Amino acid sequence: MSHGSHQQRLNESLSALMDGEANELEIQRLLKESDANGASDGELGHRWSRYQLAASVMRGEKVAPVDMGLAASISAAIADEPSLESAQQASANDAGNGVASSRWWRPLSRGAVAATVAFAAILGVQQMQAPQVQGDLVAEVEAPQPQPVTTSPQPSRFLTPTLNTRAVSTAPQLVPEQRVGPAPQVQVVPTPELMRHLNRVMVEHSEQAARIGSQGMVPHARATYGERPSE
Amino acid sequence: MTMAKLIFLTLRKANSSLLAFLLFASPLAFAQGSAPADNQEIPQDARDATASEATRVLLARLAQAVANLEYRGLVTFEHVGSMETLEVVHGIRDGEQVERIRYLTGSPREKVTRSGDDQCRPSGSVFPRSGLLSAAGLQNVQSNYAFLIRGEERVADREAIVLEARPRDLHRFGMVISVDKETGLPLKSMLIAPAGRVLERFQFVELDLTPVTDDELKPQTPSTEPTTGAEAAKCANVESRWRLGWAPSGFKPVAVQALSDGQMLVFSDGLSTFTVFVQQLPEMNYKGRAVRGATVAYMDHIDVNGARYTVTVVGEIPDNTAQLVAKAVTEAN
Structure with missing residues (x-):
């Protein structure tokens, strides 16, 4: 097999891949070639970029380097x-x-x-954005961390929050009443007395809700969530 | 060769324009696809008779299952960006429900609850232990929520019917509950804020319905003390010192309980619950709200005869509703 015809076959495979018509064999061939040449350095990589660029232009997309x-x-x-x-x-x-x-x-x-x-x-x-902190009880501002992005299948028409795998504090989070315009909500760390009070009322509430009993185990899970581990 | 290339190009162009069309068309198609589901509400009256009968049966089965089944299982519990896994055991001992919940992630937390039968109801309450068990409770729930059967799904390797409770006003959240076909047990439940935002999701991963042994109801963490109804028992004849000048429609008082430093009043519409705490807490001047998961607490205070009382409204209800309730607390002359 001459070099020329090999290259031509690769180009045809690449075209097919562009159009989503490449078969298993062609994809294997392309992958093998791109591995051998280094991902984006080889002739194949450049050609792939050009094809993508051309396709973008034809779709009317704005193209930037x-x-x-x-x-x-x-x-x-x-x-x-x-x-x-x-x-x-x-x-x-x-x-x-x-x-x-x-x-x-x-x-x-x-x-x-x-x-x-x-x-x-x-x-x-x-x-x-630096939040404006107000209120006497504010001790310090917890630096907000950007939420990690996860892709998970979601039920249609319900927006599930993205999941966070880092350890999350089980403490209630305070949102003072005076909020500054449309600024992001501020997380503040309040006095221990206030946190104890909030935790207590949330646990008591969940225990009462569990007694009403129409929600099964869920209120129990909420009540246990704020339980303090033995100290 | 050039001819072939040209054909290649035109083909590709055709593909691309087809693609562009599809990209534009598909959101429309999705919108149209979902429209009939929403339109179902319009001829609701016509279908109401059969649909509400079906949901009534389902809700009654759910209430029965929740109160009377013995089971154990593994559960995932998610809310606003975090997920925990837990072990749950539910047993019946001497006619009382005994629950043990143990968190398998995060800091070790465990709780054993023995919920005695309805000690804290004010006399004449429309609610028995489970708001859904009585016809009156069921009717109240249906006047606050529209129930829709949304289909079926498989949860924890079991077939379930998906039931949505859609709130009829803005003072409560919606719920989507996947009810086990065989037993009526809720296998998954989600709390839904407006615009379909899921606030909380509780879902079985594994469920075992064989009878629960005594050992399984014992705490595995040595320091865990069973929470009994002992504290609740003294609430039986408490008269509420406070009342709400306003409460969202459908929420009725279900319990009043004395605390060491005040009182708490529990309100429920049959599905959602909030609790009003009125306490004398020195040095507690915070005004605002706090959230943990789907639970919101709104704090405020009232002055009565020169004494300051801290009002805290806690529940799985919208922020604004909690705030309105807190502002409506007055002394019951």
């Missing part, structure tokens, strides 16, 4: 969730309909990941 670091981090995020795509890719080989569906899903999921990243960035900025 891509920061390869950012692109790498986004593609890493995409790599974490390949199941849907690859499942559809597989079905694409079987049925004509599958080909079409795999094609629309790709840009959607990619856009979703990018949007999530952007959203996290905005959130981080908002939280970092």
Whole structure:
């Protein structure tokens, strides 16, 4: 096999991949080639970039020079969730309909990941704005931490908050009444007496709610949540 | 070769425009897809008779299961950005419910509760122990929430019916409860704020319905003392010193209890509950709210005959409602 025809076959595979029509063999070939040449340095990488750019222009998207670091981090995020795509890719080989569906899903999921990243960035900025602290009881401001972004399947039409895996304090969080305009809500660390009071009333309330009994174990879980571990 | 390339290009262009169209069209398609679900509310009256009968049966089964079944299981409990896992055991001993809950994540917390039967009800309350067990309680719940059966799902390897309680006003949160088909036990429950925001999710991962042994109801952490109804017992004949000038519709007083430094009054609409604490707490001048998970506490104070009382309204209710309730506390002459 001459070098020329090998390159040509690669280009055809790349075109097919662009259109979501690459078969398993072609993808394997492309991956192997890109591994051999180093991800974005080789001829294949450049060609892939050009194809993407051309596709973007045709879609009427605004195009800016891509920061390869950012692109790498986004593609890493995409790599974490390949199941849907690859499942559809597989079905694409079987049925004509599958080909079409795999094609629309790709840009959607990619856009979703990018949007999530952007959203996290905005959130981080908002939280970092120095909050105006008021009230006599304010001792110190807890530095807010940007929420880590997770991708989890969510039930349709309910917005589940993103999950946080870091250890979270079980203490109630105070929100003083005087709030400053639309500024982010301020977390303050109040006096120990106030925290004890709040914890006590929340636990007592949950125990009462458990007695009413229509919610099963949930109020018990809430009451136990604030239980102080033995000191 | 050039010809082939041209065809390639046109094909790709066709693909791209198709794609662009689909991108535009798909949100519309989704919107249309979800529209019929919302429109179901319009001919609600027509379907009400059968739908409400079905939910009535489901709610009654749920109330029975919650009070009478013995089970143990593993549960995930999530709220606003955090998730914990816990072990729950529910047994019946001498006609009383005994619950043991132990957190498997975070700081070790465990609680054993023995809830005696309805000590703290003011006489004439419409609520028995479970608001859903009586016809009156059920009717009250249905006047505060619209119930919709949203379909089926599988939770903890069991088939469940998904029931949504949609609040009829802004003073309470909605709930989505997945009820076990076989037993009526809630396998998953979510607390829903307006715009579909999930505040809290409690969900079984594993459920075992075989009878619970005495050992399983004993605390595993040595220092855990069972919480008995002992403190609650003295509330039986407490007259409330306070009353609410205003309460959101449907919330009725279900309990009054004396505290060492004041009183607490419990209100429920059959699903949601809030508690009003009126206490003499020196040096407690904080005014504002605090949140933990789905629970909000709003603090304020009132002055009666020169004495200052701290008012704290605690519940799984919207912030504004808690604030309104706190401001409505007055002395019951």
